[in-house]
Amino acid sequence: MERIEILEMKDITKSFIGVKANQDVNLVIEKGDILGLLGENGAGKTTLMNVLYGLYHPDKGHIIVNGKPLYLRSPKDSMKAGIGMIHQHFMLVQKHTVLENIALGFDEAPFFFPQRYMRKQIEEYSQKFGLNVDPNKKIWELSAGEQQRVEILKTLIRNADLLIMDEPTSVLTPQEAEELFDILRKMINNGHSVILISHKLEEITSICNRVMVMRKGKVTGTALIKDVSKVDLARMMIGRELSGSLEKKEVKPGKPMLEVSNLSVNSDQGLPIVQNLGFNVLWGEIFGIAGVSGNGQREMVEAITGLRKSVTGSVSLEGKDITNLTARDIHNRGISHVPEERIKFGTVANLPFFENSVLKKHHKTPFSNRMLMNYPNIRDHAKNLVAKYNVDAASISVPVKNLSGGNIQKLILGREISSEPNLLIAAHPTYGLDVGAAEFIRKELINCRDRGGSVLLVSEDLEELFQVCDRIAVMFEGRIMGIVDPNNCNIDGIGLMMAGLEQQNQGENI
Amino acid sequence: MSFVIIPREKATPLLNFMILISSLCAGLLAVGIVFLLKGVNPFFAIHEIFRASFGSFFGFKETLTKAVPLILIGSGLALAYKAKFWNIGAESQLLVGAIFGTWIGLNWGPSLPGFIILPLMFAGGFIGGGLWGLLPAIFKIKFGINEVISTLMLNYIAAEFVKFLVVGPWKGKTKYGYPYTDDLPAQAVLQHMGNSRVSLVLIILAVCVALFLAFLVFRTRFGYEIRVIGENPEAARYAGINFFRTTLIMMFIGGGVAGLAGVGELSSIHLHLSYPETISAGYGFTAIIVAWLGRLHPGFTIFSGLFFAGIIVGGDAIQMSMGMPATTVNVFNGLILIFLIMGDFFINHKVRYQRRVS
Numbered sequence: 001m002e003r004i005e006i007l008e009m010k011d012i013t014k015s016f017i018g019v020k021a022n023q024d025v026n027l028v029i030e031k032g033d034i035l036g037l038l039g040e041n042g043a044g045k046t047t048l049m050n051v052l053y054g055l056y057h058p059d060k061g062h063i064i065v066n067g068k069p070l071y072l073r074s075p076k077d078s079m080k081a082g083i084g085m086i087h088q089h090f091m092l093v094q095k096h097t098v099l100e101n102i103a104l105g106f107d108e109a110p111f112f113f114p115q116r117y118m119r120k121q122i123e124e125y126s127q128k129f130g131l132n133v134d135p136n137k138k139i140w141e142l143s144a145g146e147q148q149r150v151e152i153l154k155t156l157i158r159n160a161d162l163l164i165m166d167e168p169t170s171v172l173t174p175q176e177a178e179e180l181f182d183i184l185r186k187m188i189n190n191g192h193s194v195i196l197i198s199h200k201l202e203e204i205t206s207i208c209n210r211v212m213v214m215r216k217g218k219v220t221g222t223a224l225i226k227d228v229s230k231v232d233l234a235r236m237m238i239g240r241e242l243s244g245s246l247e248k249k250e251v252k253p254g255k256p257m258l259e260v261s262n263l264s265v266n267s268d269q270g271l272p273i274v275q276n277l278g279f280n281v282l283w284g285e286i287f288g289i290a291g292v293s294g295n296g297q298r299e300m301v302e303a304i305t306g307l308r309k310s311v312t313g314s315v316s317l318e319g320k321d322i323t324n325l326t327a328r329d330i331h332n333r334g335i336s337h338v339p340e341e342r343i344k345f346g347t348v349a350n351l352p353f354f355e356n357s358v359l360k361k362h363h364k365t366p367f368s369n370r371m372l373m374n375y376p377n378i379r380d381h382a383k384n385l386v387a388k389y390n391v392d393a394a395s396i397s398v399p400v401k402n403l404s405g406g407n408i409q410k411l412i413l414g415r416e417i418s419s420e421p422n423l424l425i426a427a428h429p430t431y432g433l434d435v436g437a438a439e440f441i442r443k444e445l446i447n448c449r450d451r452g453g454s455v456l457l458v459s460e461d462l463e464e465l466f467q468v469c470d471r472i473a474v475m476f477e478g479r480i481m482g483i484v485d486p487n488n489c490n491i492d493g494i495g496l497m498m499a500g501l502e503q504q505n506q507g508e509n510i
Numbered sequence: 511m512s513f514v515i516i517p518r519e520k521a522t523p524l525l526n527f528m529i530l531i532s533s534l535c536a537g538l539l540a541v542g543i544v545f546l547l548k549g550v551n552p553f554f555a556i557h558e559i560f561r562a563s564f565g566s567f568f569g570f571k572e573t574l575t576k577a578v579p580l581i582l583i584g585s586g587l588a589l590a591y592k593a594k595f596w597n598i599g600a601e602s603q604l605l606v607g608a609i610f611g612t613w614i615g616l617n618w619g620p621s622l623p624g625f626i627i628l629p630l631m632f633a634g635g636f637i638g639g640g641l642w643g644l645l646p647a648i649f650k651i652k653f654g655i656n657e658v659i660s661t662l663m664l665n666y667i668a669a670e671f672v673k674f675l676v677v678g679p680w681k682g683k684t685k686y687g688y689p690y691t692d693d694l695p696a697q698a699v700l701q702h703m704g705n706s707r708v709s710l711v712l713i714i715l716a717v718c719v720a721l722f723l724a725f726l727v728f729r730t731r732f733g734y735e736i737r738v739i740g741e742n743p744e745a746a747r748y749a750g751i752n753f754f755r756t757t758l759i760m761m762f763i764g765g766g767v768a769g770l771a772g773v774g775e776l777s778s779i780h781l782h783l784s785y786p787e788t789i790s791a792g793y794g795f796t797a798i799i800v801a802w803l804g805r806l807h808p809g810f811t812i813f814s815g816l817f818f819a820g821i822i823v824g825g826d827a828i829q830m831s832m833g834m835p836a837t838t839v840n841v842f843n844g845l846i847l848i849f850l851i852m853g854d855f856f857i858n859h860k861v862r863y864q865r866r867v868s
Contacts, residue, residue, distance in 0.1 A: 307747060328750025339748055348742045355734065360749040368731045375729070 012061035036208035054078035084155025145176030201499035234495030254283030263313035288469035296478035336416035340427035349401035354382035389414035406437030533853030559824030579771035581815035584800030585808035586767035599661030601794025602668030603639040607769020610638030624697035635773030636766040643765020724809035
């Protein structure tokens with residue numbers, strides 16, 4: 001089979017219901033390249049790669065390999081053409097062995113003694129690329145790094161020339177990442193090429209030879225690594241004109257409302273994901289947490305709101321320790337929470353609007369006494385929410401699943417704010433909303449602060465953070481890289497911190 | 511040309527009802543085909559089933575008798591299924607309730623008047639069934655054991671235990687070696703209405719339990735929390751709902767009402783504990799369909815329970831009059847359940863016929 005010498009993607013455009021995920025994107029990769037694909041979440045990197053892998057059909061544009069057009073109907077076609085993809089979350093059967101996983105869907109093995117054939121293949125490729133795995137082990141016995149090697153073996157044995165890796169180091173320890181880079185180097189020496197999706201500048205500059213930066217579905221720059229500085233890359237990734245902040249009352253920040261110190265939290269996989277984190281949120285301020293998602297923000301918020309146990313450290317509200325209390329206790333003490341996945345956590349899709357309007361405070365008067373729900377009061381409350389927060393719902397009896405994302409978010413925000421919390425924790429509250437709904441929600445956040453409460457706003461959207469926040473901390477790999485004043489700071493610095501560089505006065509800074 | 515399936519946004523009550531009726535009709539049609547294969551005129555057979563159960567005074571009395579345990583268990587199952595806890599073990603919860611009831615009736619019955627001993631037996635049966643129902647809930651939450659497996663297996667354990675009791679330590683002295691316990695004393699027996707096996711007390715009890723459970727599910731804080739847990743466990747966690755406690759209470763109640771059914775069968779019909787197949791004619795399993803046909807609304811199980819009781823009685827009748835095998839009723843029930851579940855698909859989805867565009 002002919003090997004991939006040069007692959008081009010030309011004018012790729014792909015939209016999902018109204019949103020242009022990719023717009024006239026061009027990409028070129030040659031044999032021996034490691035191309036870094038850099039961008040924030042939602043920049044369109046994964047969409048582009050799914051087009052290349054045959055999962056999505058582009059609305060416009062085409063793919064050319066060695067000068068000949070390539071039509072992909074499904075991943076089967078792309079595999080045949082020598083393109084392999086390794087997803088961020090591995091596609092392996094946990095209870096099967098390495099050998100069985102590699103053999104799965106592989107139809108070149110002979111009918112008799114296929115195991116012997118597969119074993120030989122695995123040994124051969126393992127040696128060639130330094131991919132050490134025991135073919136007899138079960139997947140669940142392996143570390144994340146080893147599982148990744150199985151995935152790489154799987155694609156290599158299927159003759160992949162071009163390997164797409166989606167955030168490959170996000171699940172790895174630093175040593176495992178080093179080992180991965182060694183493997184990648186061996187691969188390009190053998191004439192393979194790699195596309196590495198990442199948001200970590202350090203990683204891109206150390207392993208890639210070329211880089212392409214995307215933002216909001218468009219390419220904002222391509223360059224050879226040796227020709228660009230990290231500051232350039234950060235600017236390409238973030239670089240936007242920031243509009244001024246929204247109108248806010250002068251509120252003099254007071255004593256600390258929320259104090260977080262030395263907080264460490266583990267991820268679902270049991271790996272440390274938040275490490276010795278510390279910051280304070282003051283009375284009457286909006287404290288922003290910037291950073292690419294997946295850097296421990298979710299786990300941090302869950303630890304503060306009682307949904308996840310912290311490993312070490314303490315959280316206190318108005319000087320009282322609330323570390324590892326239950327979610328209900330913490331809510332009762334005056335912390336409201338707008339969760340990041342509004343449909344998965346914040347609402348119950350099949351229950352009607354009015355029942356959702358009291359979720360989390362259904363146990364309090366006037367919505368219920370010890371035993372009975374007070375549905376007349378609940379309906380009144382729901383009607384108030386609809387009126388006050390302009391929720392567009394046919395009636396308060398419709399199931400929440402019939403509402404649009406913006407209206408669900410208004411419901412959640414209204415529900416959480418209406419209990420007049422001391423501290424409102426909002427995670428990505430405007431993610432995926434249209435401009436009008438987003439602005440409405442930002443104004444509500446400011447109202448909450450102007451009333452004298454505090455807000456902890458976790459967001460990926462720098463523009464939003466600059467519009468509403470009084471102080472912004474940047475989070476990377478579970479730590480605070482620095483805290484800045486949005487009225488007086490340079491955006492490149494934030495970009496670098498988001499990508500894991502240049503630590504400014506870590507931790508406390510008041 | 512092809513069919514496309516799109517999620518349905520909203521199902522009106524009328525649509526719900528129409529789909530329910532169509533599912534039942536489709537189920538009956540499938541049953542009809544089975545009859546046809548047996549060489550029996552399906553219209554005649556189905557007519558016979560309903561004539562025997564609802565068309566005659568005698569048959570209707572039998573239908574009422576059998577509806578009682580189905581309504582009791584079915585409403586408890588509807589409660590559990592609202593929380594997406596797939597309790598398949600109502601059969602054993604019924605049996606354990608009957609065991610507790612028997613012990614209380616035999617030991618305390620002779621010395622206490624009826625208006626004390628009967629409530630005591632039912633209370634004991636409720637606690638027995640409830641405790642048996644707690645086991646799978648604890649297994650699920652503390653050890654992550656799938657409740658379908660554990661409730662199903664507990665059925666066998668309870669059934670074997672009943673067998674052990676009736677051939678072993680509890681074997682009745684007055685029963686000439688038959689595997690029965692002694693009969694309950696007269697004051698521990700429920701009176702029947704006239705010349706029938708219908709106990710008015712039990713009918714009132716079943717209807718009250720079903721209505722109470724409906725109230726519990728739709729009007730109380732506990733019911734709200736159950737529905738949130740069932741619909742979205744993540745949101746329940748977010749809302750600070752105590753998973754463990756709520757599930758335990760839910761299964762205690764669900765198992766408890768099955769236990770009530772056990773005591774009801776015991777004190778109204780059998781009057782002694784005997785082999786498990788005799789105590790319960792598979793009510794714990796039929797009640798799964800009852801709960802489903804009642805759209806998991808405990809109140810609606812009053813009607814669906816009556817309907818399935820009718821099918822059981824009618825099935826018995828055609829077994830005798832038309833020589834159909836005893837398993838006919840099982841085929842009937844199974845087919846109806848399958849079509850009911852398939853009907854759910856159409857509540858959540860629309861199917862459109864579409865010309866393919868190239």
